[in-house]
Amino acid sequence: MIVPGSASQSLAAALADELDRALAPVEFERFPDGELLAAAPEVETDSAVIVASTITSDAHLELLQLQDALRESGVSEVTTVLPYMGYARQDSAFEPGQPVSVRAVARAVSTGTDRVLTVSPHEESALEHFSVPARAIDGAGVLADPLPDLSDPVFLSPDAGAIDLAETVRESYGEGEVDYFEKTRRSGSEVEITPSDVVVEDRDVVIVDDIIATGSTMSGAIATLEDPQRVFVTCVHPMLAANARTKLARAGVEQVYGTDTIERAESEVSVARPLAEALRSL
Numbered sequence: 001m002i003v004p005g006s007a008s009q010s011l012a013a014a015l016a017d018e019l020d021r022a023l024a025p026v027e028f029e030r031f032p033d034g035e036l037l038a039a040a041p042e043v044e045t046d047s048a049v050i051v052a053s054t055i056t057s058d059a060h061l062e063l064l065q066l067q068d069a070l071r072e073s074g075v076s077e078v079t080t081v082l083p084y085m086g087y088a089r090q091d092s093a094f095e096p097g098q099p100v101s102v103r104a105v106a107r108a109v110s111t112g113t114d115r116v117l118t119v120s121p122h123e124e125s126a127l128e129h130f131s132v133p134a135r136a137i138d139g140a141g142v143l144a145d146p147l148p149d150l151s152d153p154v155f156l157s158p159d160a161g162a163i164d165l166a167e168t169v170r171e172s173y174g175e176g177e178v179d180y181f182e183k184t185r186r187s188g189s190e191v192e193i194t195p196s197d198v199v200v201e202d203r204d205v206v207i208v209d210d211i212i213a214t215g216s217t218m219s220g221a222i223a224t225l226e227d228p229q230r231v232f233v234t235c236v237h238p239m240l241a242a243n244a245r246t247k248l249a250r251a252g253v254e255q256v257y258g259t260d261t262i263e264r265a266e267s268e269v270s271v272a273r274p275l276a277e278a279l280r281s282l
């Protein structure tokens with residue numbers, strides 16, 4: 001049985017379809033004091049898969065509640081799918097006294113599950129913080145699917161760390177050059193991007209990243225491009241927080257694409273199939 005978190009209802013339904021499993025009825029309520037209640041009534045199964053992107057603190061709480069409710073209903077095997085794992089970018093105490101948030105949430109999630117499956121975590125090292133078996137799949141494999149026909153394409157990643165994603169998209173698309181920018185982060189919403197060497201004049205450019213959060217990285221990268229034909233941006237996790245869409249539109253982006261690890265209007269492609277394959281092989 002597939003049990004959706006409130007932020008992953010479409011993906012959970014697509015996954016239930018792929019796996020030919022039932023979709024659990026879930027209920028989400030909020031009490032007058034602001035506290036949440038996520039419940040999974042009528043679940044009668046030995047094995048359940050919770051699909052819950054932890055895109056907010058509330059979504060984290062809901063996940064812990066669903067895990068608890070399933071255990072309480074007698075489900076003996078609980079798999080937790082985190083299509084997007086929140087708090088994973090705080091993977092170090094960057095200043096004295098700061099938490100390693102990724103570790104804190106991984107520990108909490110581990111208490112109510114037998115295993116974890118996630119999609120393109122910020123760093124693979126996030127998996128080490130779970131005390132149950134944890135695995136990640138690469139969400140970039142589906143990112144080429146919605147791209148239009150491109151003219152002499154260049155696939156760029158905004159930093160060296162995302163070059164594998166750009167290569168994966170280029171590989172799936174079937175042609176094009178791959179390069180990357182150098183990025184220095186100045187603050188949570190400010191980045192400095194050094195241009196890539198590749199000549200983009202009159203060519204279609206696709207910039208590929210794991211996540212678009214504030215849009216600063218993407219818009220900073222686009223500003224360095226000299227006379228491209230069209231610019232597309234694509235990412236696994238289309239967080240698109242605050243004024244990210246405005247930044248991208250002002251930067252001249254033709255189209256933004258993302259997957260349904262975070263359900264947005266830009267979620268043009270689903271990770272349901274690769275997730276289903278991974279779940280079948282567990």
Ligand code: R5P
Binds near residue numbers: 158189209212
């Ligand atoms: C950073 O290492 C990530 O790969 C992304 O480039 C970054 O988190 C995107 O954030 P923003 O959209 O806020 O620049």
